[in-house]
Amino acid sequence: MSALDDVLARWEVVIGLEVHVQLATATKAFSASAAGYGAPPNTQTDPTVLGLPGSLPVFNLRALELALRLGLATGSTIRRRSRFARKHYFYPDQPKGYQISQYDEPLCADGGVEIVVGSERRRVPLTRIHLEEDAGKNLHGAGHTSGVDLNRAGVPLCEVVTEPAIRSAEEAAEYMRALHLLVRYLGISEADMEKGQMRCDANVSLRPRGATALGTRTELKNINSFRFVHRAIEHEILRQARILDGGGAITQETRLWDGAAGTSQSLRGKEEALDYRYFPDPDLPPLVVTDELLERVRAALPELPMARFDRFVAELGLPPDDARTLVGDRALADWFEAAVAARGGSARAVANWTLTELLGSLDGRPLADAKVTPVHLGALVKLVDDAVISGKIAKEVLATMAQTGEAPDAIVERAGLRQISDVGAIEALARQVVDANPSQVAHYRAGKLGVLGFLVGQLLKASGGKANPALASELLEKLLGSD
């Protein structure tokens, strides 16, 4: 029994996650300043982003549209009239001394995100999704110098808050993957954790198995990769269990996860908890969601990942693993569906060719770089299915397609790769093989039927790989049996 299993036998884990997702708008949440990633420090600013005296926020309605996509996709109740509130704290990355957020009137409530844990599917309930603005970044230089880069300040965020309903580190990691996939499907964020476009804070507590009251929780901040979601939470579970098992009590506090060290340290305790002094932002009128806007966003929602997975398995007959892999990358799944559409017929083979041969030919490069088009892949699979070429030849043809972008038919015709399915021609080759391999033939006839495979291989080789393998096997068997 591992240390964790031992802990979990006695303690029930309660986890709630607060995930910040940057919305991929061209401009910032409250001004017309550009909102891209990676520009030189403080070049994506204006009086409002800098918090200059006299500047005012005006809400970017594009951010509302993106947030509504997430709200609708999670089945949330959309508040038709929500409000922005000011959340006050002093820090150099926060140029106004407050962050514009939403407090008691958030945009969305009571949604959920579907996840799969093992073979079980469940819905992680969401307390709320609200809109807010990102802070800048403090940069610490040599000696006593520190700088602040406000490019990120004012980038729109959705904060997605779960109920304390997650029961393990695995589930937390799975929830993060599901949410990540969802926001990418919705086209609302790149959600690259390395770039801070998706960030996670975790509230973790333990309670004795069977207890209903929640234990004292700690909040873990700075969990900035998928790997760390799992590791940081597991580390916190063990840390709390060690204290509780030793007869101690958990201190309510905020802890900072250090990914490199694999540990966390206390950032501030309950006594130092900040009083944010929320109040409705008087610079911003209530945020109103009209019927027209809501219907427009709803109508444009794409098929969601979980629904697509179900369809791939139920309607296209894909193995769940293949379906999961394809659905896990919206562009790849779209590509696959285009190939299926081009080909007609069964999708299993197309999935197989997409996942093994196409991705193999890319060797890690992005799908957008592929010279093979979905239509061409569909056509290639059809050539195999129709026995125009063998699977082996098809792989060679795909290699050429990947280099030149040509249609498979053109490659097959030019190189004369069309499969030989002419009975007379294959019978002639079969005779040659039988004549050239007397000892193997003798073994076969003595009952070692496995030798047939060798003889078929010889025949295919003699045909330059073009002989129809099924026909070759059938004719060889007949020839060997008849003499």
Place this chain on the structure above:
Amino acid sequence: MIDVFESAATMARRVRGKEISARELTTAHLERIAADQLGAFVHVDAAGALARADEIDAMIARGDNAGPLAGVPVAIKDMLVTRGMPTTASSKILAGWVPPYDGTAVARLRAHGAVIVGKVSCDEFAMGSSNENACGGPVKNPWDPTRVPGGSSGGSAAAVAGGLSAFSLGTDTGGSIRQPAAFCGVVGLKPTYGRVSRYGVIAFASSLDQVGPLARTVEDAAIVTEAIAGHDPLDATTIAEHAPRLTRDLETPLRGLRIGLPAEYFLPDTDPEVTAAVERAIAILRDDGCEPVPISLPHTRYALPAYYVIAPAEASSNLARYDGVRYGLRVGDRKATLLDLYRKTRGAGFGPEVKRRIMLGTFALRSGYYDAYYKKAQQVRALIARDFTEAFATCDVVVSPTTPTAAFPIGARATPIEMYLGDVFTLACNLAGLPGVSVPCGFTAGGLPIGVQLLGRPLDEATILRAARGVERGAGVVGRHP
């Protein structure tokens, strides 16, 4: 021949008619400013003003339309940011800050031909009623240099009354345009909340702040408001309407206009000279055919306490940005901790009244107290607004004194409460978001100006200005100057 006490309308007409040049007009004002003893100006932009005056003259020479304020010298309250011109809100904490942008009202004034001669003093962050809270010291009232000009737009009122600028832009959060206008004998208009963009106005209390003119005549106030008002995509709280037509109807007869006289605004402790002057103004309106209507605004007495929750709460938030990190004052050496930097900078940068209000506001917004203070004050505010809605069912204009007294001596009001009580007649207008104007209606025996306040329905600046014009015509105070 330059007369610096002419109206802005007259000055612009003469400049456009090439009777005088914008340069001559600007030079005359710059000379007076240089010799000034009132202490109204905190920054003079002589070079910029002359350059702009020359542009206006060139436009006129070419036959171009130089605008309704062509060549007219204007002084801007230091609460409005001006591109390339220091802007401090009369606070040490903004020492040396030069904004990289113009606020919307300032930009619109420039586009209408006005020549900005400089920035004028005010109470620090517009918090005050006497201009004594300015970091540069008090401004003197042009009618009596031992007295305050009022506040917070005290520099604006003094500049206009003292012949240092033809008009001025002020801001009004609880009376900061109307009260100094009354103290200095000029016209001051606070437009409807949302009428004029707050973009580029240093925020004091965002839900109350509004920009407006201080001017020598009602017509000038109307011209300036037409220039600066109207929807602004940079301020989400502006009303989605075009600028109002205000000058057109100024001389329309007042016959039939119902003037509401609120019992709660005519108090025994108001100075008798003020009461008498306001009664004369009411008589003028009645003689013009207006019908006096007794009205009641029962929640008036809650305006002051509600205001002193809402305004400090919003101020405590708006002033959080002055932290010494990005602009303005920074106190603390390179080894100072962040907390030290904040404490020392804010400790040294803000004056006592500003600190008092930040503390009041921070207290009111504490977790767990929001409902008891800010939310309750907002509910009171809604009741005050409802009082006016009901009153405007039976009248068209609400008339009251602007202030309980004429200008008081510098240093006379020693405690904050004494000072706050001087604003009892002007606060409700901001809480209800209504337009309000103060227009001179007489003088005390000692020669101090007295103002009468006219409040109107939301967006109905036209009617209160028309009534103010009636008072102006009848009172015969235009042209009288210190």
